[in-house]
């Protein structure tokens with residue numbers, strides 16, 4: 121490794137960091153310089169156990185050989201090919217391989233470069249689909265409170281995280297929101313999906329009654345909401361949403377950017393819950409986070425509705441310069457190979473009970489007011505410090521990093537989502553770090 125990559129630069133001012141407390145960070149920087157499997161190495165040479173798969177994306181663990189080699193070879197062979205009106209073989213191969221692992225019925229794939237772009241793509245597809253079928257009045261989009269669908273204007277409009285919306289003026293019109301499903305008074309310390317709250321899906325009927333189904337294009341939800349601090353769908357909730365959407369001809373979009381590619385112990389949340397959406401947005405795990413990539417899966421009927429009109433005409437006026445970039449495709453193929461060789465898309469299923477027990481052993485530790493889990497996802501909600509929300513969880517994050525574990529916090533919630541290669545011993549280690557951290561913070 122070149123020395124340039126190993127040391128903290130003296131001047132950190134030029135880089136405006138995303139979703140970061142810049143001034144605080146620059147006073148006490150936290151730098152990773154390398155990674156392997158379950159660990160990062162910091163600029164001062166410490167190993168840090170990755171409890172969050174980077175940002176919920178490094179599902180196969182770090183610097184995996186098949187992915188690294190695929191990228192190296194592809195970079196030397198075909199670095200870039202225009203994404204519009206030209207093709208290259210591996211993007212077609214990748215689409216076929218993705219359809220093979222996707223829930224049955226998700227027959228076509230549109231490539232993007234991130235979760236945010238996948239969401240914008242899905243929303244546009246939904247509206248254009250209805251228009252293509254002569255239902256051009258169906259333009260409304262329904263999201264959910266506390267939902268996270270990336271940071272672009274469509275995504276923050278259907279999203280429901282206040283801090284991500286309030287600074288940015290007028291968002292998309294014609295958007296409504298269902299209530300979130302976080303009911304701690306009824307469901308605190310549930311193991312897996314909670315018992316109470318499926319009836320909240322009926323709020324969609326109320327919204328349909330208000331606007332009329334003929335004006336609504338799509339409903340978008342995260343099957344398990346991640347960024348807001350892990351909110352699970354109550355038992356039967358997603359099934360109800362599916363039924364209501366089908367009844368009214370509304371498309372159901374699952375935003376599987378974090379649940380896709382094995383996080384719940386099944387390839388996708390749609391498989392886990394036995395509910396198939398019409399459109400599914402993914403990113404992150406599709407390429408193990410190594411090269412930016414997103415993929416939007418759609419049912420045949422949706423794709424086919426666009427394939428009309430003169431054959432020389434572009435059917436969907438949408439796409440990105442880097443849609444299906446060859447090196448990203450190579451990374452994704454190397455990722456799929458690694459998932460397959462090691463059974464990672466379903467490994468979470470056998471580890472989930474162990475993970476659940478380890479996580480719930482934190483009940484009774486200082487500050488803990490709820491624990492939630494599903495697949496290889498865990499959340500530990502802390503009581504906020506009066507008058508200083510988020511401060512306690514942020515202290516936990518910094519303390520954990522100093523002890524040797526990467527955790528993630530959002531609000532006063534610690535969210536855990538380790539790479540799917542984690543061992544039982546490493547689960548113990550991660551939870552012990554969290555336990556010690558909770559005992560050490562105010």
Ligand SMILES: Cc1ncc(COP(=O)(O)O)c(C=O)c1O
Nearest residue numbers: 234235236268269270375377378
């Ligand atoms: C459900 C969901 N959708 C969309 C996104 C946005 O993805 P990206 O940061 O790649 O744009 C995220 C990112 O965490 C996500 O969790």
